[in-house]
Structures are given as C-alpha cells and as structure tokens.
Amino acid sequence: MNLLIQASYFLAAVLFILGLKQMSSPVTARRGIQWAGAGMVLATLVTFMSHELTDNPQAMTNYILIIVAIAIGGGYAWVSGKKVAMTDMPQMIAMYNGMGGGAAATIAAVELLKAQGEVAAGQNTNALLGNVGLSAHPETIAQAMGIDITILAILGAIIGTIAFSGSIIAWAKLDGRLNTNKLLPQQQLINLVLAVVLIGFAVTVYFTNELMPILVFFALALVLGVFITVPVGGADMPVIISLFNALTGLAVGFEGYVLGNAAMIIAGTVVGSAGSLLTHLMAKAMNRSVSNVFFSGFGTNTAAAGQGDESGGSMKEVQAQDVGIMMAYASQVVIIPGYGMAVAQAQHKVWELTQLLTDKGVKVKFAIHPVAGRMPGHMNVLLAEAGVPYDLIYDMEDINSDFGNTTVTLVIGANDVVNPAAKKDPSSPLFGMPILNAEESENVIVIKRGRGTGFSGVENPLFLLDNTRMLFGDGQKAVNELIQAVKEL
C-alpha cells in the first residue's frame, strides 16, 4: 500500500512539472492544466489510504471531517471560481493563494501543537525520572520533533501565515473593499520591530514547550502579513500577489519536509522558484525592485512628484464621429488596452470594432504592456475572452518600433504604461519604466473616464501632446460610439 501511495505521489509530481511546462505555450496550455489536475486528483485519492490516516484511533471521525472539509472548501471555490468575471480574476487568484498559505500554516500549527502536547504530557514522568538522573522524554518542542523538522515547520508557519493574511488584504484591496494605503504612522519601522519580535517568538517556540508562545507567534505573523500589504500601492499589487504565490509554494515545500511528503516538497519548491522568477520579471517590467515594492508605498507619497510644471499644453477633446473617420481611413491602428477597459468590460466591443476596421482593410494590432491591467497577461486573458486571436496581440518589444508606421493609436483605459515621462523626466516616479511608444504614432486617441491621474497618481504628459486627442467617457460606451461612427461611413 505504501509503495502504491509513494508511486502515485511520484507520478503526481511528474504530472505537475509536465503540466506547468505545457502551460508555457499557448498551444498546449490547456492540456497542461488538465494534466496537473489529474495529478492532483490522484495524489488526493491515494492519501485517503495512507497509514497516518488509517492508524489513528480517531480514523472514522477524521475521515468524515476530511470529506466534509473538502466538500465545503472545494464547493465554495468551485462556485466562486466558475462565476467570477474575467476582470476580477487577479483578486480571486490572490484569494485562493491565501487559502493555500493558510493551509500550510495550519499544518505547521497542528504539528507544533502535537509536539507541544507530547512534551507537556512527558513532563510529569520526567520529574520523577529526573530524581534518579534520567530524562526519558524530550523537554522542548525541538527535541520532540527533531531540529531540522522544527526549523522548517516554524519557517513554513511564518511564511504561510504572512502569505495568508497578506493575500486576503490584497484581495480586499483589488476587490475595492479596502481603499486605504495608510494604517499607522512609521509603518515601516513598526513592521521591522514586529518582524524582530516575531523572530524572537519563533526562537522561543523552538526552545520551550509552552502553548502561549505558539499562539502569540501565529498572531504576530498574521498581523505582520496585514501590515506589509496594506501600504502597497495598487500598481504594485501584481508583484505582491506573485510574491505571495511564490511564498506559499515555499511554505508548502517546507511543510512537505515536515510531513515527509515528497510530492509536497517538489510541487511546493517548483512553485516557489517559478513564482520568485515570475515576481522578479514583473518587478523588472515595472522598473521596480521587489524590496522597493515592500518598503515604499508607491502612489501614496509620490503623487506630488512629476507634476507637469513645464505644462506642454492642455487636453484637447474630440468627438467619436471624428475618431471613427480617422480610424476607418487609417492604414494601421494600434489598440493599447489598460485596466480601464477591464473595468468597463469593453473587450467585446473592442473586438467588434477591430473586426469592422479589418473589413475595411485597416490593419489592427493590439499592443500589450507587460504590466497592463492588474497582472502581467491580464489584458491577454480579457482579449482572449472576447475572441481576439492571440496572433493580433503584440508584446511591447515587438511593437514599439512599429508605432512610427501607425496612423491611429487608440489608448483604452491605459495610462502609466504610455506615460512618456517614464523616458524623459527623471523626477517622475515612473522614470525608467519601459513604456509603449504611443506618442510616436501620427495620432493618439485616449479613451478615459475623466481628467484625473491614473492608478499611480502620476500626471501623463502624453495627454497634452499636439497629436493627442481625448475621448472622455466610459470605455464601453466610447467604443460603442466608435463602432456606430465606423458603421455609418
């Protein structure tokens, strides 16, 4: 039986790795997740037969509890995952990720409490034996569990708990339930102190056998996760979610070692390293370092910087009819979508407009900035949902040299990713971030809800350029007007 279980875990690990590998190409991606899914089902089913479960005197109760918990947790996730709108995907990923981190942390909690209980139970016997100079029972948690296992259990607990409470905050912020970046004055200093105290309690847990330090330890980790995430600006959210994803993977890997479970070690570590690299790539695309994201509230204290004091003009409004004509007779139109398109659910209308223009012989391309939207690839997902084929969609490096040949660039709900200040103005908080060179095209049309600044709170000089026209309004409504305008021609 044990051999069957181990072989199944091995196969599951292989399926996870092959599945992730296939997910790295759009052609095989769907098969990839299905393979990984098969691995998960297999691993879950054989675990029901493992001796840890069957040997326990409480086995019957525990089996029922397991099945009920899977039904509730899985059922909730199934329903919410099926009905969530594509635009809300980032916060759902944050939520599910938080659950994984929480699960890793609770596994550590069970292990630590179990060891603590054993040590405490052995105390009385020790007192008797101590009189004759013997010590039959371990006196600390570390002695009960073993040095390596205790250390990894505690590390996994810290990481998993922070990923849990941090992800919940990330979810609340993206879902619009939490709109503050400020919690306490001197937040960074408080976080530092809190982290030091947390490490102090981690050491205490290691060297003692009391219940209280364990409880305080988990409570502190929870609070730290909240404190770390609240000050993070909205524009940095994707980086944070990706980071928490990597951290959860790592925590799962550590707890896998604690439980002696190879499938957890492999899957967790693969996700930990893959997630770290992904986080790094995202941060690089935004010209931010990961520590930067953590230790400065972007868009909170920098809003005043980079204000357009050289005032290159004013915003010039335009009517949809004019834009329709402009686009219908263009040779090439490039569409730059941003989060505004997601909010307005305009992706279907955008594709309709694209088809109309293509029928008129206009070449239409989509330009996607690596961090457009709330996550890398967020826009690709939305456009794919609307039915836009992925070969019309271009990455920044592939299209940036093409803006010079473009008659009209249509910016829908994007702001920071087309802000030329990132190239020219060293005082701008965006300075150094690679952007889409929209300003190089003959005409730039910006669809925008209002005159305010974008997510990061930074002024955009692109809106003031001579070749830029503003089309104010909700994304979906504005694109609808464009469709009508093109149809009427």
Add this chain to the structure above:
Amino acid sequence: MIEGLAALYIFMLAGFTGYEIISKVPVILHTPLMSGSNFVHGIVLVGAMIALGIAENTTQQAIGFVAVLLAAGNAVGGYVVTERMLEMFKPSDKKPANQENK
C-alpha cells in the same frame, strides 16, 4: 520518510526545474501561469489531509479541519480559474464560436 540530505537535493533540483519552466514563458501566459502554479501548490491538500488524519484531540481536529478546508479551496479554485482562462486562448484561424457579448 525523506532524510535531510536527500531532501536538500530535492529542494535544489525542484528549484532549478521551476526556474527553467518560467524562464521561457511569453508575457501572454504570465497570468494563467501564475494561476496554474497557484493551483499546483494546492498539493498542500495532501498535507492538510494528513494533518487532520493524525489529529488526536478536538483542538487538533479543528485546526486540521480548517487546513483541509483552505487547501481544498486553493486546489479547486486554482484549477477552475486557470482552466477558464486557458480555454479562451485560440489562434485566429479558428473563428470564435460566439460573437454575442453577454
């Protein structure tokens, strides 16, 4: 059980594997891949089941129950959203079946 040094090798090799997988991914797949890797660490469900399985008193059972609940949410939710995202990717030769929006 996996002994210390063997585990260290597993950590190292799995780490490089994860790095290799991600390093060649086009931007278009970053979100689905993050979601997919989010699903993969749902394997924590196996650990949660064991943690609840070894529980001997009510406190441990309660915490273990929460562990399984959360882990199942991670695994199932991660799968559902990743699948939904990936089923939408198609090349232009296949005409989208449904143009109607909403």
